[in-house]
Amino acid sequence: MTTPTKHERRIVIRPPLPLAGTTRDENRKLIREWWDELNAAGEEGRPVANVFVMGSMAEILRTFDMPIAFPEMTSLQTAVRGRSLEYITTAEDAGYSPDICGYVKADIGVHLQGGDHPMGHLPEPSLVVATNLCNTYIKWAEIWERMYSCPVFVFDIPGWRGSGFETKRGSGTFRDDVRYVEAQVRELIALTEEVTGKRFDIDRFRENLASVNELSRLFREVLELNQHRPAPFNALTEGINLMGIVNAYRGSPKGTRFLEIAKAEFTERAERGVGAVPDERFRLLLVGTACYSNFRDFAGLFEDWQGVFPHSDYMSFAGGALDRGVHYDLDRPIESMAEQMVLTTQEAMGGMFWGQDWLTEVVREWSIDGIVFHGVKSCRTVSTGLPDEREWLLRRRDIPGLFIQSDLVDPRLWSAAQLKNRIDAFFESLESRRAAGARR
Amino acid sequence: MICVETVESIVEEARALVEDPSYPAARRWLEEHSDGKVLGHFQVYFPEELAHAAGMLPLKIAGFDTTLQIRKADAHLAAFVCSIARSALELVMSGTLDILDMFVFPPICDVARHSCAVWARNFEDIDSQIMYLPHNAASAAAVPYLTGEYRRILREIEEVASTRVTDEALRASIELFNENRRLIHELYRIKRETPWLLSAVETYLLTRAAGAMPRERHNELVRRALAAVEHRDAKPQDKVRVVFSGGFCEQPPLDLIAVIQDACYIVDDDFMVGLRWLTEDVPVDAEDPIEALADAYLHRSDYSPVQHDPRKPKEEMLLRKVREAGAEAVIVAAAKMCEPGLEEQVGYSQALYEAGIPHLVMEFEEKTTTFEQTRMEVETFAESLLFEFA
Ligand code: SF4
Ligand code: SF4
Numbered sequence: 001m002t003t004p005t006k007h008e009r010r011i012v013i014r015p016p017l018p019l020a021g022t023t024r025d026e027n028r029k030l031i032r033e034w035w036d037e038l039n040a041a042g043e044e045g046r047p048v049a050n051v052f053v054m055g056s057m058a059e060i061l062r063t064f065d066m067p068i069a070f071p072e073m074t075s076l077q078t079a080v081r082g083r084s085l086e087y088i089t090t091a092e093d094a095g096y097s098p099d100i101c102g103y104v105k106a107d108i109g110v111h112l113q114g115g116d117h118p119m120g121h122l123p124e125p126s127l128v129v130a131t132n133l134c135n136t137y138i139k140w141a142e143i144w145e146r147m148y149s150c151p152v153f154v155f156d157i158p159g160w161r162g163s164g165f166e167t168k169r170g171s172g173t174f175r176d177d178v179r180y181v182e183a184q185v186r187e188l189i190a191l192t193e194e195v196t197g198k199r200f201d202i203d204r205f206r207e208n209l210a211s212v213n214e215l216s217r218l219f220r221e222v223l224e225l226n227q228h229r230p231a232p233f234n235a236l237t238e239g240i241n242l243m244g245i246v247n248a249y250r251g252s253p254k255g256t257r258f259l260e261i262a263k264a265e266f267t268e269r270a271e272r273g274v275g276a277v278p279d280e281r282f283r284l285l286l287v288g289t290a291c292y293s294n295f296r297d298f299a300g301l302f303e304d305w306q307g308v309f310p311h312s313d314y315m316s317f318a319g320g321a322l323d324r325g326v327h328y329d330l331d332r333p334i335e336s337m338a339e340q341m342v343l344t345t346q347e348a349m350g351g352m353f354w355g356q357d358w359l360t361e362v363v364r365e366w367s368i369d370g371i372v373f374h375g376v377k378s379c380r381t382v383s384t385g386l387p388d389e390r391e392w393l394l395r396r397r398d399i400p401g402l403f404i405q406s407d408l409v410d411p412r413l414w415s416a417a418q419l420k421n422r423i424d425a426f427f428e429s430l431e432s433r434r435a436a437g438a439r440r
Numbered sequence: 441m442i443c444v445e446t447v448e449s450i451v452e453e454a455r456a457l458v459e460d461p462s463y464p465a466a467r468r469w470l471e472e473h474s475d476g477k478v479l480g481h482f483q484v485y486f487p488e489e490l491a492h493a494a495g496m497l498p499l500k501i502a503g504f505d506t507t508l509q510i511r512k513a514d515a516h517l518a519a520f521v522c523s524i525a526r527s528a529l530e531l532v533m534s535g536t537l538d539i540l541d542m543f544v545f546p547p548i549c550d551v552a553r554h555s556c557a558v559w560a561r562n563f564e565d566i567d568s569q570i571m572y573l574p575h576n577a578a579s580a581a582a583v584p585y586l587t588g589e590y591r592r593i594l595r596e597i598e599e600v601a602s603t604r605v606t607d608e609a610l611r612a613s614i615e616l617f618n619e620n621r622r623l624i625h626e627l628y629r630i631k632r633e634t635p636w637l638l639s640a641v642e643t644y645l646l647t648r649a650a651g652a653m654p655r656e657r658h659n660e661l662v663r664r665a666l667a668a669v670e671h672r673d674a675k676p677q678d679k680v681r682v683v684f685s686g687g688f689c690e691q692p693p694l695d696l697i698a699v700i701q702d703a704c705y706i707v708d709d710d711f712m713v714g715l716r717w718l719t720e721d722v723p724v725d726a727e728d729p730i731e732a733l734a735d736a737y738l739h740r741s742d743y744s745p746v747q748h749d750p751r752k753p754k755e756e757m758l759l760r761k762v763r764e765a766g767a768e769a770v771i772v773a774a775a776k777m778c779e780p781g782l783e784e785q786v787g788y789s790q791a792l793y794e795a796g797i798p799h800l801v802m803e804f805e806e807k808t809t810t811f812e813q814t815r816m817e818v819e820t821f822a823e824s825l826l827f828e829f830a
Contacts, residue, residue, distance in 0.1 A: 095789060097774075097782040097803075099520070104783070132575040135549045138748045139783040146755075146787055154748050156576040158589070159547070162569035163560045176588030180574070183581030353557040375518040380779060384525070384554035388516035392561050405519055 017272060019265040026261050027241040034248045035120040041067040042115070042123030047196050050144060053243070053318050055131030055155060055345060058250040059212055059328075059337060060188055063204045064196045069125065070247055071140070072318075074117055075106035076240075079292035079409035081118045088410055102378040102409040104140045111147060127195045128152045129188065133159070133317075133349055134381040151195065153188055157181055157341055160350035167346040174342065182338035202333060208251035209328035209337065216326035218259035219246060223315060223323055225266045227366050230275025231283065231310035232266040236290055237299050238276065239309070243318050250320060277308040282430060283367055285359065286312035287389070287401075288374035288382045293411040301420055302372070305427040310366045313351060313359070317382075321348035352382060355389055360397055370430050371401040372423075378408045400433060402426040447668045450661060451642045454649035459694075461504045461536045465653035469497050470539060477541040477601045482528065482555070483689040484548055484744055485714040486571065487733045489613040489722075490594050491542075492655065494601040500651025501537070502712065503527040505693045505806045508536070516558050522777040523806045524690035525551045532563060542567040542600045544593065547575070548689065548746035549780050567600050569593065577738055577749035586734035594730065610729040618721040620655050623662040625716055630666075632707045632765045635681070636674045640706035641697050648691075650715050680704045680825045683762050685788060686773030686781055687711035688744040692804040699811045700771060703822040708765040710744065717742050745784035754784060755791035762797060769825055770799040771818075775806070798825055 041048045049066045051057060053073070061068055078084040087109025088102055094112055096105050107122075115122040128150055130141035141152045158177045168174055189200045222242065225232055233239070242262060249255030269275070284302060286309045291298040302309070316323045321344035329336035351358040362368065373390045375383035383405075390401035404422050407413035457465050470476050479491040480501045488498035503524030513529035531537040543566050545556040552570075559568040571593050574582040598605055624647050631643045646665050650658045682704045684697075691711060700706060720740040726732035743749070743757040762770060772788045774781035785801060792799045800821045802814065 095786045095801075097785070099777050100779050100782050132547070135547070135553075135746070136779055136783075138575065139745075139780055142748065142754075142787065143783070146790070152748070152750070154576045156574055156579070158572040158574075158585075159553075160557075160570065161572065161592075162545075162556050163567050172588070173592050176585055176592075180579070180581045180585035184576055184579055187579055353553055354560070356561070375520070377520040380518070380521060380554070381550040383518040384521055384551050385516070385558045386518055388558045388561060391516070 017265075017268055017274065019268045023238070023258075023262040023265045024241065026258050027245055030245055030249060030254060030258060033254075037067045038069055038123055039120045042121055047126035048123045049127045049129060049192075050125035050141070051129045052131060052134065052137045053247045053320060054133035054137075054349070055157060055341070056247060056250060056320055057129050057131075057155060057188060058247075059205065059208045060185065060192060061129070062208050062251045063201055064192050064198050066127070066192070066196060067123075068248070069122065071107040072103050073244055073247065074110070074119075074122060075103040075409060076292050077119055078106045078110070078117065080295055082293070083118050084293050084409040085411055087113070099377070101136050101140075102407055104136060104143070106409050107140070108143060111144075124148050125150050127192065129155055131155045131157060133157065133345060134379075136379075136381065151191060153191055155184055155188060157345045159346055160353055165350075167343055167350070169339075169343070177342045177346075178335075178338045181341050182335060185334050185338055206330050206333050209333055210330055211251050211253055211256060212322075212326055213328050214256045215246060215250060215259060216322045218256060218263060219319060219322040220325060222259055222263050222266060223311065225263070225270055226310035228270040229283070229367060230273065230277070230280035231308045231366075232269035232274065232276060233262075234276040234299070234308050235312045235315055236286055236302070236309040237295075239312060239315055240290070243315065246319055246322060275308060277303050277306055279306050280308050281306035282308070282369045282427065284309045285362055285366065285368045285371045286314060286374060287355065287359065287371055288386060289314055289318075289376055289379065289408055290374070291376070291406045291408065291414060293407065293409050294414045294416075297414075297416060298406075298419075301423045305424075307427065309372075310368070311362050313355060313382075316358075317348050317352050321345050324348055353385065356392055356397070359389075359393060360399065363399055369400075369434075370426065371399060372426075373401055373403045375403065375405040376408045377405070377413055378410065400426075400430060444671050445664055445668050447638070447642060447665060447672055450665045450668055451645050454645040454661065457652045458645055458648045459507070461508050461531055463499060463537060463539065463652055465657070466497055466499055466539055469654050473497075478539045479542045479544065479597065479600070480537070480540045481544040482546065482548075482552055483524070483714060484746060485546060485573070485717040485737065486544055487590060487737070488655070489610060489617050489733060490590060490605075490730075491597055492613040492616065493605045493609040494594075494597045494603050496542070496597060496601050497654060499540075500712070500715065501528050501531065501543075502648070502651065502691055503806050504531060505691075506809050508534075510807075516562070520777055521551050522690055522775050524775065525555050527806060529555065529558065532559070532566070540566050542569070542597065544569045544571050546571055546573050549778075551779075567596055569596055573737070573747075575748060577747060578751060582738055583731065583734050586737060587728070587731045590730045590734055607729055611724050614722045614729055614733070615724050616655055616659070618724070620650060620659050620662075621716055621718055622721070623659055623666070624650065625719075626666060627662060628708065628716070630669060634676075635679075635705035635707050636676045637669050637672050640684070640701045640709065641694060644694070644697055644711050647715060648712050651712065678826065680769055680822045681707045681765065681767045682769045682771055683707065683758070683765055683767045684709035684711070684771045684773065685758060686771075686775070686785070686804075688713050688746065689781065690775035690778060690804075690806055692773065692775075693806055693808055695811055696804055696808065696814060699815045700818050702815070703818045704769075704771075706771075707767050708761050710742075713742055713744055745780040755787055758788055759791060759795055759797075768798070769821070770797060772799050772801045774803055776803050
């Protein structure tokens with residue numbers, strides 16, 4: 001088969017679907033509301049918390065009605081809007097190296113430009129919660145600490161420990177980890193009381209936990225819908241909208257409502273046999289992240305081959321482990337939060353470093369033809385060991401994989417021709433594999 | 441006639457160990473201990489007492505410089521990863537370092553965490569572990585947590601070494617390592633107070649050798665060096681006194697340190713800081729020696745870009761180091777591609793700028809072989825300071 005190009009792509013006439021576009025519209029509305037709340041908090045001088053998607057502690061912060069800024073999301077938004085480079089260069093001019101995480105630089109660039117962001121005004125943080133789930137979170141938090149003298153709480157969740165490690169309830173290590181995490185839950189509550197001047201309300205906290213239980217259940221159901229062939233949504237492109245909302249609205253009924261809308265729309269597509277990518281031919285699993293500064297082009301390189309991503313590990317780790325099944329026990333809210341944090345983040349983060357078993361399972365359950373490992377310069381957290389993982393999965397499990405590199409937000413690292421060659425060659429190899437399989 | 445050893449000859453002994461990627465002293469130890477087991481550990485800090493008390497030989501694997509060709513490791517790591525992660529992996533993949541039974545990574549950065557997984561996937565006969573040092577150093581629960589984590593690592597060690605470790609054995613090891621840290625701190629005191637008696641390269645080699653040989657022998661080596669320094673007859677030179685910052689993990693090539701010391705006295709630094717991370721003796725008579733080690737890690741310790749501790753703001757720690765060393769300037773370095781090091785550079789530079797302390801910002805890579813550009817920069821920097829202070 002000759003390589004199709006974007007220009008040759010067929011125009012597909014889909015049957016009209018009553019729910020078409022409902023997820024996108026709700027997403028837009030909620031992102032706008034989220035920004036409006038941040039803007040208003042900034043204008044009124046209300047305390048705002050800066051947090052990160054992996055371990056946001058929204059369950060606690062939302063109890064205090066604290067607006068929550070997610071700088072990874074706001075950095076991503078600068079890239080999708082084609083503005084990341086100007087912020088990155090502002091940060092580089094201030095001394096930040098070309099070799100550090102671009103999300104950090106895009107955000108610092110916004111702060112150095114007085115908080116002006118393409119979607120609004122980023123307020124100063126009054127509190128920063130940085131988990132250890134990415135070590136750069138801690139360094140990033142230290143930058144704001146220097147800029148704004150705001151308190152930084154490093155929330156530490158001990159993770160995957162190496163050879164033979166399993167998260168086991170009841171093991172001594174699990175108990176030690178939970179005790180440490182529980183103490184931190186209490187310490188963070190005390191600090192947030194101090195920052196906001198409000199008392200902790202355990203019933204509000206319970207409501208937030210209940211809402212996250214629901215969010216997690218729905219999130220898993222939505223992900224499972226993509227086991228359908230054709231996959232009703234593309235985890236690469238539409239997945240990003242899901243991730244934005246489940247993070248920004250974690251612990252809020254608006255988040256669960258959004259997932260109900262998404263579930264309804266994707267179910268409708270699945271029932272009508274409408275795939276996210278017309279005439280789906282290849283099912284792919286993304287390991288790493290997409291390139292947001294060249295997002296459409298990145299997605300196009302796969303869509304040109306009618307390749308869809310029914311799943312990605314990004315949907316796992318960047319979703320605050322919702323995919324792992326969060327089950328808070330509302331009768332023991334604080335203890336249970338600590339336990340669930342340890343259980344789910346050790347699984348989700350373990351999946352990032354020691355991902356071969358989880359990836360094998362996804363390949364089987366979501367009927368994946370091949371894995372795309374996308375290493376991004378910005379993010380050693382997701383990228384460092386990808387070539388090794390790819391090689392291991394091919395050698396030990398006969399799962400084909402492609403390793404490519406660019407960046408999250410820095411368009412200077414985007415090399416279209418090089419990527420296209422590698423991706424085309426990968427699809428050709430998948431085709432040969434398929435043909436060989438059919439002959440056997 | 442009393443024959444006094446020279447510092448030079450002792451430093452050459454250390455150099456022979458530090459510059460040989462096959463860890464010859466460890467091989468000699470294995471010849472003497474036929475059932476001996478070796479525990480390697482990555483930067484920055486590892487409580488080596490735990491391994492020593494189990495009769496294992498702890499080795500500090502701090503990457504390797506220009507003489508190690510990276511042939512295999514590159515295929516396993518993404519392109520944007522620092523050199524120390526590659527060279528440490530290459531040492532094992534190439535068979536150069538084929539004596540490890542266990543390897544421990546602290547969670548200093550995401551490269552280190554991933555490296556543990558890469559090692560675990562590729563070397564099934566090495567027990568590769570992440571020892572999760574607490575990142576929330578200020579939490580009231582940090583010491584009990586770390587005590588538990590040290591116990592977990594000790595259980596792994598006991599399994600690998602097929603032994604049970606007693607508190608008595610731990611206390612004896614703590615005593616030995618206390619002595620080692622005291623000796624290294626003494627080398628640093630001499631370098632700080634009289635840098636013409638002990639150069640940065642010499643101090644570096646003598647210190648780094650600790651990670652490459654049995655600690656009993658290293659104590660002996662440093663004692664001999666300290667005795668030899670007393671007989672050294674050197675005069676102070678007119679050089680700028682600088683602190684070198686940025687050697688906490690990947691190490692700059694020795695030739696780079698030499699280039700800097702040609703123009704400056706490096707009166708303090710953070711090279712191999714893990715070997716002297718604990719700043720005071722760990723109590724040997726503590727009821728729970730493991731808890732004593734955990735407590736020392738958190739409460740009586742140095743600082744580095746890979747530990748966030750609100751009680752040790754890093755810029756203030758650096759400024760204090762500068763003051764205590766009587767330094768006039770700082771070299772703010774970072775290893776290429778090292779996210780934490782590069783990020784810290786900006787904070788350090790700002791603090792130094794505000795404190796009016798001249799500083800030179802640079803990047804290095806362990807595998808660099810040409811230093812002409814750096815020599816020029818350092819000389820220009822030093823001259824501008826000499827002129828300013830004259
Ligand atoms: S290193 Fe990766 S996970 Fe960490 S902040 Fe940057 S993009 Fe996010
Ligand atoms: S040099 Fe930096 S990035 Fe590399 S392992 Fe060390 S701390 Fe991590």
